[in-house]
Amino acid sequence: MTFAKMSWQPQYRSSKYRHVFGKPANKENCYDNVPITRSVHDNHFCAVNPSFIAVVTECAGGGAFIVIPIQQSGKLDPHYPKICGHRGNVLDIKWNPFDDYVIASCSEDASVKIWDIPKPYVTKSITNARKELVGHSRRVGLIEWHPTASNIIFSTAYDYKIMIWNIDNEEPIIYSPVRTIECHKDVILSMSFNLDGSLMATSCKDRKVRVIDPLKGCIIQESDGKTHKASKVLFLGNMKKLVSTGTSRWNNRQVVLWDQDDLSVPLHQEDLDGSSGLLFPFFDNDTDMLYLVGKGEGNIRYYEVNLQKSYLQYLNEYRSCLPQKGIGVLPKRGVDVSSCEVFRFYKLVTIKGLIEPVSMIVPRRSESYQEDIYPMTAGTRPALTAHEWLSGINRGQTGIS
Known part of the structure; x- marks a missing residue:
């Protein structure tokens, strides 16, 4: 009798991103002497576009952030100008996805401000915002630009709204939201x-993940929050899936995958470790790669997301002894x-006043494109005007090759 030879070697899916590795920038390409905020708010505190890096900073008697041209690495002047005008600490900043010279900020003073960065860039303090959005009754913790419609911005505050x-008009101050x-x-x-902005996902302090129609303001799907306490949630591009990071009922850090059309039961749950640091998820729709960045640690785990089981294919982990307070992408x-290079992070290292770029690279021998x-x-x-989106039209992102 003969027996077939059995292989117990792990079976890996063929993937061009299997050997992606993280490469920190040389010292001359880092940004040093940066006065990074000491806020304990669970946000990124950093926003990046191909022209600028913006970082929330310390400021006496109010809130501020700084804007550094992305090519201007090295040591920052101790008197480097700030963008200041908030009466409370700045909690979040986001660049306009359709204009590298427009940035939004929100603050403990319950306002959102829209700022114009000079073009060409001039290093000077800016105290007057182009627009001030006043409507929340408590501190504003998060802002997000609509992914396809121009001049539409979302804010959420501690008033639960x-x-x-x-902001597509010439009025200097907008006193009320449109919805x-x-x-x-x-x-x-x-x-x-999601990619066309027709759906919005939220995670809430009540542990639940929700999928919402942003135009109608109604909940489409809702998780029960019993087995997974969600801290952060993210749409996975055009996969019709969500990923959330948080903790299990036994307080292990956890990553959970959901079907956006059914939040009753997770598609996949994975316990990671017993650490307490928050996990920020980032997804690259072009490569289907998911990155999990731990706040207060130096590590970045990364996975490839599949449409079928097993949904999360672990690739590797970038390790560093420099803990990140926040991060920009x-x-x-x-x-x-x-x-x-297929992805680039900008780590905020508070203990050194350092912004350290980390490039995720696919190893290839050829130097051609x-x-x-x-x-x-x-x-x-933008794929839509603000008016078109508010009238009920949804359209996918416009692309560049």
Whole structure:
């Protein structure tokens, strides 16, 4: 009798991203002497586009952030100018996805402000915002720009409300939002949009994940929050799936995958470790790679997301002894294609006053352009006007190759 030889070797899916590795920038390409905020708020505190890095900073008697040209690495002047005008600490900053010279900020003073960065850039303090959005009754913790419609911005505050603002007019101050979503009964911890902005996902302090129609303001799906306490939630591009990070009922850090059309039972749950640091999820729709960045640690785990089981294919982990207080991500249109870079993080290292770029690189021998790892990505031209979106039209992102 003969027996077939059995192999117990782990079976790996063929993937061009299997050997992606993280490469920290050389010292001369880091940003030093940066006065990073000491706030304990669970936000990124950093926003990046191909022109600038913005970082929430310390400021006496109010809230401020600084804007550094992305090419201006090295040691920052101790008297480097700030963008200041908030009466309370700045809690979140986000660049306009369609204009590298417009940034939004929100603050403990219950306001959202829209700022114009000089073009060409001039290093000077800016105290007057182009627009001030006043409507929330408590501190505003999060802001997000709509992914396809121009001049639409969302804000959420400790009054449990999500407000939608249309800044597509010439008035210096907007006193009221165009829509208000009131379906949460506790503090909203994160917001995320699907690719065309027709759906919004939120995680809330009540442990639940929700999928919401942002135009109608109604809940479409809701998790029960019993087995997974969600802190952050993210749409996974065009996969019709969500990922949330948080903790299990036994307080292990956990990553959970959901079907956006059915939040009753998770598709996949994975316990990671017993650490207490928050996990920030980031997804690259071009490569289907999911990155989990631990706050207060130096590590970045990364996975490839599949449409079928097993949904999360662990790839590797970037390790560093420098703990990140916050993190920014460069839009795909800004990566260095000559080095096969597919993603770039900007780590805020408070203990050293340092911003450290970390590039995720696909190892390739050829120095020519690698077309297979750079599909068409989101460009800077909005697919819709603010008026079109508010009238009920949804349209996918416009791309650049």
